[in-house]
Amino acid sequence: xxxxxxxxxxxxxxxxxxxxxxxxxxxxxxxxxxxxxxxxxxxxxxxxxxxxxxxxxxxxxxxxxxxxxxxxxxxxxxxxxxxxxxxxxxxxxxxxxxxxxxxxxxxxxxxxxxxxxxxxxxxxxxxxxxxxxxxxxxxxxxxxxxxxxxxxxxxxxxxxxxxxxxxxxxxxxxxxxxxxxxxxxxxxxxxxxxxxxxxxxxxxxxxxxxxxxxxxxxxxxxxxxxxxxxxxxxxxxxxxxxxxxxxxxxxxxxxxxxxxxxxxxxxxxxxxxxxxxxxxxxxxxxxxxxxxxxxxxxxx
Amino acid sequence: xxxxxxxxxxxxxxxxxxxxxxxxxxxxxxxxxxxxxxxxxxxxxxxxxxxxxxxxxxxxxxxxxxxxxxxxxxxxxxxxxxxxxxxxxxxxxxxxxxxxxxxxxxxxxxxxxxxxxxxxxxxxxxxxxxxxxxxxxxxxxxxxxxxxxxxxxxxxxxxxxxxxxxxxxxxxxxxxxxxxxxxxxxxxxxxxxxxxxxxxxxxxxxxxxxxxxxxxxxxxxxxxxxxxxxxxxxxxxxxxxxxxxx
Numbered sequence: 001x002x003x004x005x006x007x008x009x010x011x012x013x014x015x016x017x018x019x020x021x022x023x024x025x026x027x028x029x030x031x032x033x034x035x036x037x038x039x040x041x042x043x044x045x046x047x048x049x050x051x052x053x054x055x056x057x058x059x060x061x062x063x064x065x066x067x068x069x070x071x072x073x074x075x076x077x078x079x080x081x082x083x084x085x086x087x088x089x090x091x092x093x094x095x096x097x098x099x100x101x102x103x104x105x106x107x108x109x110x111x112x113x114x115x116x117x118x119x120x121x122x123x124x125x126x127x128x129x130x131x132x133x134x135x136x137x138x139x140x141x142x143x144x145x146x147x148x149x150x151x152x153x154x155x156x157x158x159x160x161x162x163x164x165x166x167x168x169x170x171x172x173x174x175x176x177x178x179x180x181x182x183x184x185x186x187x188x189x190x191x192x193x194x195x196x197x198x199x200x201x202x203x204x205x206x207x208x209x210x211x212x213x214x215x216x217x218x219x220x221x222x223x224x225x226x227x228x229x230x231x232x233x234x235x236x237x238x239x240x241x242x243x244x245x246x247x248x249x250x251x252x253x254x255x256x257x258x259x260x261x262x263x264x265x266x267x268x269x270x271x272x273x274x275x276x277x278x279x280x281x282x283x284x285x286x287x288x289x290x291x292x293x294x295x296x297x298x299x300x
Numbered sequence: 301x302x303x304x305x306x307x308x309x310x311x312x313x314x315x316x317x318x319x320x321x322x323x324x325x326x327x328x329x330x331x332x333x334x335x336x337x338x339x340x341x342x343x344x345x346x347x348x349x350x351x352x353x354x355x356x357x358x359x360x361x362x363x364x365x366x367x368x369x370x371x372x373x374x375x376x377x378x379x380x381x382x383x384x385x386x387x388x389x390x391x392x393x394x395x396x397x398x399x400x401x402x403x404x405x406x407x408x409x410x411x412x413x414x415x416x417x418x419x420x421x422x423x424x425x426x427x428x429x430x431x432x433x434x435x436x437x438x439x440x441x442x443x444x445x446x447x448x449x450x451x452x453x454x455x456x457x458x459x460x461x462x463x464x465x466x467x468x469x470x471x472x473x474x475x476x477x478x479x480x481x482x483x484x485x486x487x488x489x490x491x492x493x494x495x496x497x498x499x500x501x502x503x504x505x506x507x508x509x510x511x512x513x514x515x516x517x518x519x520x521x522x523x524x525x526x527x528x529x530x531x532x533x534x535x536x537x538x539x540x541x542x543x544x545x546x
């Protein structure tokens with residue numbers, strides 16, 4: 001995940017290059033390092049460097065990394081001829097490379113030739129059964145074909161071996177949520193929280209899933225995780241604040257007859273409501289009316 | 301015995317400096333040869349899987365207090381239960397990794413190559429030093445030593461009355477062998493094949509690592525007491541919000 005400073009730096013470089021003031025190579029390096037997906041810009045700037053033979057030779061050995069980056073960006077923008085040219089150049093230079101093999105597989109995917117892409121990836125995996133990137137490409141391909149259950153199957157197999165790969169867990173969690181398999185999604189989010197306990201995003205997502213599952217215990221747990229998100233983000237996360245309000249009122253509704261056990265609930269809810277109102281006043285004054293009506297309906 | 305021997309400066313010019321230069325050059329040569337002979341070793345799937353299991357178990361131990369108690373317990377059972385827990389290594393299997401390493405031809409070849417690239421240059425240089433540079437005093441060590449070091453440091457010098465601080469070139473060779481490591485990491489970058497001392501330390505403890513690690517992780521996991529930290533967070537969130545509203 002990209003931090004805010006890195007994002008602003010990236011945008012600044014983008015503006016700089018857009019307005020004609022050099023820095024294209026730094027932009028490309030930064031995009032590659034942060035693994036962000038900005039295909040049009042990468043394609044534009046990358047081609048401008050590659051087509052100019054002087055600039056190209058100034059890059060030295062980095063030239064090939066640039067070819068790879070431009071090839072992937074071209075495939076994103078569906079400029080398949082550009083991609084094919086780049087890959088041809090790379091294949092001439094590195095005839096036996098697995099990295100180029102992966103790019104060729106991606107080109108087949110981009111053209112929509114799923115069967116051949118699958119064959120290409122399987123042959124690459126025969127040589128090296130532990131190539132993480134190729135495994136992930138297979139999952140991505142299954143997802144792109146719309147075959148979500150196959151994607152889940154591949155991803156689970158991948159995670160059986162590489163169970164410390166938190167990006168894969170995140171992908172699996174999102175797939176489960178899209179299929180409304182919330183229990184499994186909760187498991188994946190727990191894994192994510194275990195590996196990176198200080199990232200508020202995972203707490204928030206986990207709380208959302210628990211709230212959706214419903215049931216008194218889950219609601220109480222969800223409330224706790226919304227609270228931890230608020231703590232980790234210093235109270236600035238609107239979604240967590242709203243989550244607290246919703247959770248408290250839902251708990252109140254579910255446990256109408258039973259005696260309320262948590263002692264801090266009214267305070268937390270009212271505090272969250274006040275914080276929300278303050279936030280809305282500052283940032284979106286015109287929507288304050290909507291907020292107050294929602295809050296009053298919840299407190300019932 | 302306490303007299304100061306005057307050593308010819310020619311010794312410095314023709315023994316100490318050439319010996320150091322030769323050792324540096326041989327080190328650089330070995331570095332490039334090792335780069336040429338680098339065989340891409342296919343990682344063993346079992347070892348990769350075990351490494352990942354250990355990372356995951358470690359994460360579980362470290363952040364156990366962030367997930368609900370039920371989830372923690374179910375995960376702990378998954379890892380360390382007797383029948384098919386991931387971390388559970390039955391006693392019989394514990395011996396396998398070392399035997400496997402010897403029987404697996406690829407790994408054995410690799411280890412032999414690494415050992416050879418270390419042993420052969422050392423042996424050759426040592427023999428060369430002994431042949432050409434023996435039988436005279438090469439240097440004086442600045443601090444006094446006991447008589448026990450005589451056999452080690454003065455092997456070419458057959459006089460028993462010479463102070464032990466006067467050493468032969470063999471000791472200069474050993475000094476260079478261990479001392480040039482710092483120089484190599486400056487010249488060749490951090491990862492270089494001349495890290496003999498590291499390799500020697502590695503040789504003493506190889507093979508057993510995977511199963512011991514798993515067992516250690518399992519014990520660590522069994523010990524962990526789960527104390528759910530989330531209720532505290534509600535209080536903290538309140539405090540944060542109170543501050544925010546003010």
